[in-house]
Amino acid sequence: MKTSVNVCGIEFKNPLIAASGTFGFGREYQDFYDVNIWGGFCTKGLTYEKRLGNPTPRIAETPMGSLNSVGLQNPGFEDFVKYELPYLKTLDTVVIVNIAGNMVEDYCRLAEAVSDCDIDMVELNISCPNVKEGGMAFGTRPESIKNVVGSVRKYCKKPLIVKLSPNVEDITQNAKAAEDYGADAISLINTVSGMAVDIYTRQPILANTIGGLSGPAIKPIALKMVWQVYNTVKIPIIGMGGISSAQDILEFMLCGARAVQVGTYNFMDPYAPVTLLDGLTKLMADCKIQDVNTIVGDLKAR
Amino acid sequence: MKDYNLTIISNNQIARDVFKTEFSCQEQLPSFIGGQFLHLQVPCKILRRPLGILEMTANYCSIVYAVVGEGTRILSKMKKGDCLKAMLPLGNGFVLPKTYKKVALLGGGLGVVPLLPVINTYPEIEFCSYMGFKSRDDVILYDEFNKLSKKICFTTEDGSFGSCGFSIDALKDDLETNNFDAVLVCGSIPMLKEVKKANFKIPVYVSMEERMGCGVGACLVCTCQVKKGNNIENLRVCIDGPVFKLDEVAL
Numbered sequence: 001m002k003t004s005v006n007v008c009g010i011e012f013k014n015p016l017i018a019a020s021g022t023f024g025f026g027r028e029y030q031d032f033y034d035v036n037i038w039g040g041f042c043t044k045g046l047t048y049e050k051r052l053g054n055p056t057p058r059i060a061e062t063p064m065g066s067l068n069s070v071g072l073q074n075p076g077f078e079d080f081v082k083y084e085l086p087y088l089k090t091l092d093t094v095v096i097v098n099i100a101g102n103m104v105e106d107y108c109r110l111a112e113a114v115s116d117c118d119i120d121m122v123e124l125n126i127s128c129p130n131v132k133e134g135g136m137a138f139g140t141r142p143e144s145i146k147n148v149v150g151s152v153r154k155y156c157k158k159p160l161i162v163k164l165s166p167n168v169e170d171i172t173q174n175a176k177a178a179e180d181y182g183a184d185a186i187s188l189i190n191t192v193s194g195m196a197v198d199i200y201t202r203q204p205i206l207a208n209t210i211g212g213l214s215g216p217a218i219k220p221i222a223l224k225m226v227w228q229v230y231n232t233v234k235i236p237i238i239g240m241g242g243i244s245s246a247q248d249i250l251e252f253m254l255c256g257a258r259a260v261q262v263g264t265y266n267f268m269d270p271y272a273p274v275t276l277l278d279g280l281t282k283l284m285a286d287c288k289i290q291d292v293n294t295i296v297g298d299l300k301a302r
Numbered sequence: 303m304k305d306y307n308l309t310i311i312s313n314n315q316i317a318r319d320v321f322k323t324e325f326s327c328q329e330q331l332p333s334f335i336g337g338q339f340l341h342l343q344v345p346c347k348i349l350r351r352p353l354g355i356l357e358m359t360a361n362y363c364s365i366v367y368a369v370v371g372e373g374t375r376i377l378s379k380m381k382k383g384d385c386l387k388a389m390l391p392l393g394n395g396f397v398l399p400k401t402y403k404k405v406a407l408l409g410g411g412l413g414v415v416p417l418l419p420v421i422n423t424y425p426e427i428e429f430c431s432y433m434g435f436k437s438r439d440d441v442i443l444y445d446e447f448n449k450l451s452k453k454i455c456f457t458t459e460d461g462s463f464g465s466c467g468f469s470i471d472a473l474k475d476d477l478e479t480n481n482f483d484a485v486l487v488c489g490s491i492p493m494l495k496e497v498k499k500a501n502f503k504i505p506v507y508v509s510m511e512e513r514m515g516c517g518v519g520a521c522l523v524c525t526c527q528v529k530k531g532n533n534i535e536n537l538r539v540c541i542d543g544p545v546f547k548l549d550e551v552a553l
């Protein structure tokens with residue numbers, strides 16, 4: 001049975017990638033399993049300068065979902081190189097560094113610096129709903145996507161994944177803009193913008209008032225967008241949003257995802273990749289799928 | 303740290319809106335330090351609930367919790383024989399230097415829970431327990447503290463059980479006459495602010511609460527601002543805490 005996949009010429013031993021922001025810089029789950037079991041993993045969103053993020057509470061539970069407003073807390077590039085990179089180099093899995101910024105220049109500077117590190121891919125986060133100044137502002141309109149992706153492309157020497165926001169008018173135009181201006185792959189979706197309220201205090205639950213919704217609640221939105229983007233672009237797609245079972249993985253792959261990311265499910269099951277991979281091989285056997293690549297985009301349109 | 307399969311052996315109300323759940327576990331459970339917690343899966347819920355470990359031996363563990371929202375309400379309705387998963391033991395607990403001889407425990411409401419197991423963690427230290435509640439219907443773990451502490455003082459705000467007033471005032475009265483090496487505190491934010499203001503001249507360790515996602519340090523939702531030298535750092539309550547030095551945390 002074959003579960004390995006190839007995205008932009010990079011070999012993943014299986015299609016599972018830990019999603020940015022839910023897996024730190026890859027150390028925290030070592031007590032539970034060998035993190036090299038993942039096909040790949042994406043770091044927490046990195047900015048050039050250190051960031052403290054938003055005030056707490058930063059998380060709330062909503063029906064079948066979780067709402068967060070971490071706000072890109074991260075150690076900044078210098079500390080990343082000093083404290084995280086040496087560890088990342090010891091890993092035997094695909095390492096993707098997720099990058100963010102306030103201005104196009106920030107993204108370019110960081111993309112260049114990160115490209116010189118011993119990592120495998122760069123994921124451009126232009127879709128974070130939790131920081132005011134930037135993030136999503138770049139990711140909502142095709143014009144700004146062209147600008148930021150086109151600029152970063154010149155500085156990024158590693159395969160460039162562009163991560164798209166679902167909080168947009170037309171996801172296909174944004175995907176097309178990213179492809180046209182140099183993205184090697186597209187990942188989607190980032191969290192869906194949302195809010196939760198406490199009737200007793202009459203306040204929003206999150207200190208930041210609004211946050212990003214993740215988990216099973218957003219899966220139908222994500223599947224739709226993956227399918228739409230699959231029908232629009234030629235570059236590989238990495239799908240995510242609410243994946244919490246082997247069946248979910250196959251659903252995303254049928255809609256056109258070459259690989260998938262798993263975020264919130266890590267909070268539900270600290271052995272997430274172990275459970276999911278075990279389920280995937282069983283389900284593939286049940287469904288008589290010899291090679292997981294054969295189902296990518298194989299959705300029979302009605 | 304592991305995710306253990308726990309089976310409920312009893313689930314009883316022990317005070318107003320407060321329940322104690324006892325679990326058995328087929329696997330051998332690890333040892334723990336008072337102040338460490340578990341991250342409990344609740345049916346129909348996406349996020350786990352962090353709860354202090356009250357007792358834990360080879361194949362047994364227990365928690366005490368207030369019903370405050372949906373997750374704890376579901377938990378309080380579960381029956382003997384029901385199974386749940388829990389990641390444990392999480393966090394750093396109350397790690398005390400070997401030189402300590404006498405320590406004061408200061409708790410308010412459900413904050414008394416993580417303090418009780420500290421007594422068994424350090425058999426060589428003498429503990430005096432100052433525990434405060436709103437009213438007699440809210441009092442929990444009196445017998446347990448009474449059995450294990452050198453001195454005990456339970457207070458209620460309305461005087462319906464123990465002394466009338468706040469546990470912090472009872473402790474203040476005793477500070478002069480006792481040579482405490484430290485105070486360990488767990489309670490509401492207003493209570494912690496009072497303790498900070500009181501400026502005891504000895505080390506004060508606090509167990510903090512914050513909403514959690516992963517429980518193991520990976521998601522950064524549980525941060526607490528902590529002073530390190532002249533810098534403010536965002537530390538993670540789940541893994542860098544939940545116990546911090548009180549004078550270092552920004553409340």
Ligand SMILES: Cc1cc2nc3c(=O)[nH]c(=O)nc-3n(C[C@H](O)[C@H](O)[C@H](O)COP(=O)(O)OP(=O)(O)OC[C@H]3O[C@@H](n4cnc5c(N)ncnc54)[C@H](O)[C@@H]3O)c2cc1C
Pocket residue numbers: 060061339349350351352353354355366367368369370371372373374375412415416510511512513514544
């Ligand atoms: C380290 C630690 C130890 C704790 N120990 C105890 C204990 O021994 N006994 C006890 O009664 N309570 C304890 N708490 C608080 C307990 O976690 C919350 O009361 C509980 O999670 C509420 O869940 P709910 O589903 O009923 O509430 P809801 O409001 O429905 O919960 C929604 C979400 O918010 C989180 N949440 C809500 N209130 C709190 C809170 N005060 N702290 C952290 N997360 C919260 C929940 O975990 C959940 O993710 C502890 C908290 C922490 C951080």
Ligand SMILES: Cc1cc2nc3c(=O)[nH]c(=O)nc-3n(C[C@H](O)[C@H](O)[C@H](O)COP(=O)(O)O)c2cc1C
Pocket residue numbers: 019020021022044045046066068070072098125128163189190191213214215216218240241242243261262263264265515521523
């Ligand atoms: C706590 C938390 C933090 C996140 N931080 C980031 C981040 O720094 N950068 C990013 O691109 N996405 C971030 N995300 C979004 C996830 O990578 C993912 O796109 C989203 O959660 C949907 O997947 P899921 O439903 O499997 O969690 C974060 C999500 C969560 C829950």
Ligand code: FES
Pocket residue numbers: 513514515516517518519520521522523524525538539540541
């Ligand atoms: S709960 Fe995830 S870092 Fe603390």
